[in-house]
Amino acid sequence: MASVTQRLENLPLGKWHWRLLGIIAVGWAFDAMDTGIVSFVLPKLMAIWQLSSAQIGFIGSMGLVGMAVGAALAGTLADYMGRKKVLAATLLIYGLGTGACGFAWSYESLLVFRFIVGFGLGGQVPVAVTLMSEYSPTKYRGRMIVLLESSWAFGWLAAAIISYLVIPKYGWQLAFYVGAFPVIWVFYLWWHVPESAHYLIKKGQLQQAHELVCSVERSLGVPCGEPPQESDVAAPAKSVFSLAKLFTGPYLKKTICLWILWFGVVFSYYGIFMWLPTLLVKAGHSMVQSFEFVLWMTLAQIPGYFTAAALVDKIGRKPTISAFLILCAGTAYMFGTAATWNEILIWGCLMSFFNLGAWGLMYTYTPELYPTEARASGTGWAGAFGRIGGMLAPLVVGAMFTGPDKFSLVFAMFAGVLIFIALNVLVLGEETMNKSLEATDQSKSC
Structure with missing residues (x-):
């Protein structure tokens, strides 16, 4: 039965x-x-x-x-x-x-x-x-x-x-x-x-x-x-399921993997998107151009989500998340080296496409790794740790961006962060595609 x-x-x-x-x-x-x-x-x-x-x-x-x-x-x-x-x-x-x-x-x-x-x-x-x-x-x-x-x-x-x-x-x-x-x-x-x-x-x-x-x-x-x-x-x-339990036995590796993933994704998102209009203006583009670009970039997020949705239940969580993060890293690096308006638009929209697709995949993956009694707690604490990355990112970008010549350096830094968290998923993560939540409840193991 x-x-x-x-x-x-x-x-x-x-x-x-x-x-x-x-x-x-x-x-x-x-x-x-x-x-x-x-x-x-x-x-x-x-x-x-x-x-x-x-x-x-x-x-x-x-x-x-x-x-x-x-x-x-x-x-x-x-x-x-x-x-x-x-x-x-x-x-x-x-x-x-x-x-x-x-x-x-x-x-x-x-x-x-x-x-x-x-x-x-x-x-x-x-x-x-x-x-x-x-x-x-x-x-x-x-x-x-x-x-x-x-x-x-x-x-x-x-x-x-x-x-x-x-x-x-x-x-x-x-x-x-x-x-x-x-x-x-x-x-x-x-x-x-x-x-x-x-x-x-x-x-x-x-x-x-x-x-x-x-x-x-x-x-x-x-x-x-x-x-x-x-x-x-x-x-x-x-x-109540406590924070300390997330760092014990069957939860330890999952928690480390997810906290690194959340920190890196939130760090890259807030660092890039909160500063983007300012960075573009400081790099020599007009305010009108910067706002026009941000609008196109926002529209590019929508097909990014839909593409991630189409792939995540077909090829798996780990390969999809890792691929989106690595591709986001590559497009972020190219965005930092872009010289013309067309190059900025193309690489920027692709960067937005993959970054927001990765967000959707991260929300899929996180609750699947924890059993019912820890699912909301584990997801909540991972999100809370990620917000620390969101707080630090604007400060890091502000410290690094001391002139137009530093534009490429800032985005090379984001590329490095994104590659690191992709490797983190590949090494520490586990595949959860087609795995029922009841099976997670029963195993509670890595």
Whole structure:
């Protein structure tokens, strides 16, 4: 007799899964939209409040600090309290925080609100990806998670459109009010997103998990599986999964691999994309050209995600992630040596294509390496450590870029980082394609 989780992971991909993906993706897109809106609002605030470059940088850093704290705490809480509750709570927190940014009356008040927003944003991501992983059929799980991450690009495009249409005519406050929409979306999510069946089983609620999976089976036209026997009921978890456990026995190699991967990917992303318009201007290009380039670069992310989604369930996690990282390294190096506008555009778009594709693959890979009781915690702490890379990257680039002649050096550095983390995946990583989450629960080993 198939277990409850086996029934769930062997289901055909259908309308129920796409609906769940759409609901969670809306929250993810608003995560990206909020991050994008801030980048468009800050130049306006710099003029209105007479802020220095250091103060502007600190606003961005405060959001990243909040993300790190939120990712670590929300992941741990989701393994203890449930995925659905924490997902709803983090959406509510960053929605309220974003709306509050529109009421900011000073630099200091905005710092506080940006920390709150960052906490919600950082907390939502590991919980959302864990829940989606636990409801995706095994053979389609990689594709579903990469598609979830692709909503980030659409959120950024929405931020650009809203900022273009709203800020000049109605002011920067309204842009933040629009970003508070997740406060409303929480109610829809609460009524239409179920708790994770994997989580319920780990808490000893096997009958409730069976009824939940039965409802999914019926919606997909699949006969409901047999109810579980009393002997199948798992002993409920007695304690919160701790950070220390991630560095013990079966988890050690996985944690080291993922923390290096997250640090390097987040370091490269924030180092490249936060500085890109400034680097291009300092290298001799006009402001108009730099913004035009960033727009094309953002559009190039979308096919990058879709290509990663098409490959991840066909050739495997390790080869796909490693290939995207190595190709991103090569294009980053070529971007640093590009001399003409056409060369910058081509290599830059390819760099964006592979970098954001790697992000989607990383979100697929991370929750697959941990068992249910550690899945959200492990994903959250990996994300939190990655945010440290995001905080350090702008500082490193600022220290290295002392003139136009240093442009190639900066991108050679990023190429080296990307190659290193690709080798890390090849050496320390394990292949998880077509491996059920139940098998991960049972093995708990490298």
